[in-house]
């Protein structure tokens with residue numbers, strides 16, 4: 626139990642709390658900046674019931690391991706690599722939001738709106754789904770930072786499965802909206818999420 630108050634736990638848990646807090650608060654305020662206060666709801670904080678359960682599981686794993694296997698949490702080069710992934714993923718995600726601007730909505734558009742233009746410049750020239758790519762790196766990075774082996778694997782699988790389902794759904798509508806323009810774009814630019822075409 627005392628391990629939970631060790632300098633290792635204090636540092637790793639505070640990094641985790643700052644990472645989570647920064648991600649959600651910045652996500653919300655950036656959405657407000659892009660779309661205007663009246664067009665954004667608290668859903669843009671991106672905090673769902675499943676997400677809370679996942680984060681509680683990761684804290685539970687951390688607590689069990691720091692109590693019974695404290696040595697596991699001392700691999701600082703791995704933890705620092707996770708921190709690097711958190712920062713890198715966060716940057717990719719926010720660059721995507723700024724680049725796409727109004728086109729970046731937290732809810733997938735299913736009806737074409739006049740002002741919706743296909744974004745293919747900037748980071749969208751490298752990957753088609755930089756927002757999802759950034760979130761994938763960020764979320765797995767949080768678990769590597771905590772040196773949580775089980776949740777690292779579980780987050781990678783669950784987040785990957787979520788995007789592997791969401792990307793074809795989102796692209797079904799993008800193909801309807803932009804037709805050949807999207808087809809050509811999808812042929813030449815990778816999705817940005819591993820093993821998703």
Ligand SMILES: C[S@@+](CC[C@H](N)C(=O)[O-])C[C@H]1O[C@@H](n2cnc3c(N)ncnc32)[C@H](O)[C@@H]1O
Pocket residue numbers: 721725728729730731732733734742743744745749753754755756757758795799
């Ligand atoms: C949460 S945003 C995610 C955007 C993108 N999938 C990403 O990961 O950066 C979802 C919205 O972005 C729109 N969108 C996705 N790719 C787009 C693109 N290349 N150009 C314009 N709109 C796009 C979709 O229509 C959807 O309503």
